[in-house]
Structure formats: C-alpha cells, structure tokens
Amino acid sequence: MATKVESQESTALQEPKLYKVFLLNDDYTTMDFVVDVLCEVFHKSYEEAVNIMLKIHKEGKGLCGVYTYEIAETKVDQVHRLARAHEFPLKAVMEEE
Numbered sequence: 001m002a003t004k005v006e007s008q009e010s011t012a013l014q015e016p017k018l019y020k021v022f023l024l025n026d027d028y029t030t031m032d033f034v035v036d037v038l039c040e041v042f043h044k045s046y047e048e049a050v051n052i053m054l055k056i057h058k059e060g061k062g063l064c065g066v067y068t069y070e071i072a073e074t075k076v077d078q079v080h081r082l083a084r085a086h087e088f089p090l091k092a093v094m095e096e097e
C-alpha cells in the first residue's frame with residue numbers, strides 16, 4: 001500500500017510529455033513562405049529560419065520546436081491554416097519525444 005501511494009505521488013510529479021513539431025518538404029511551397037512561418041509561428045530568428053528551411057528542403061523534414069501536447073497541436077493547426085490561406089500544401093506533423 002505504501003508502495004502504491006508512493007508511486008502515485010511520483011507519477012503526479014512527472015513532467016508532461018513533450019512533442020516535437022516538424023515541417024515537411026514539398027515541391028510547391030515557396031522557401032520565403034516557409035521562412036515566414038518559422039519566424040512567425042515558431043519564433044525563429046531569420047537566420048535560424050533559413051537554416052531550418054534549407055534542412056527541410058534537403059532532408060525532407062526539419063525540427064521546428066518541442067512543446068506540450070496542446071501547444072504542439074496549436075502550432076500544427078496554425079501552420080495548416082496559414083498554408084491553406086496562401087494556397088500552399090505545406091504540412092506540419094507532431095511526434096511524441
């Protein structure tokens with residue numbers, strides 16, 4: 001019983017799970033738009049945003065940030081809304097860390 005209470009307490013004190021948000025490459029979204037998204041949604045500096053965009057362009061995907069579930073979900077949604085509004089097929093995905 002003591003063990004059970006202790007383990008419940010230690011579970012309650014765990015940090016929340018974290019989720020990585022990636023942008024995926026495609027052939028149609030402009031490099032400038034991806035850089036804008038990285039600056040506006042993920043708060044990257046212009047230089048960081050260019051580096052991440054080029055990594056995605058060359059390797060297929062790139063890490064944009066690590067967040068709790070709801071924040072990661074909101075970032076993915078913001079990317080998809082902005083992309084749709086500008087008629088780009090840009091996709092974001094989240095993965096548990």
Ligand code: TYC
Binds near residue numbers: 023028
């Ligand atoms: N591959 C795109 C191009 O050549 C640029 C691009 C980079 C698109 C990153 C999406 O997540 C992306 N215009």
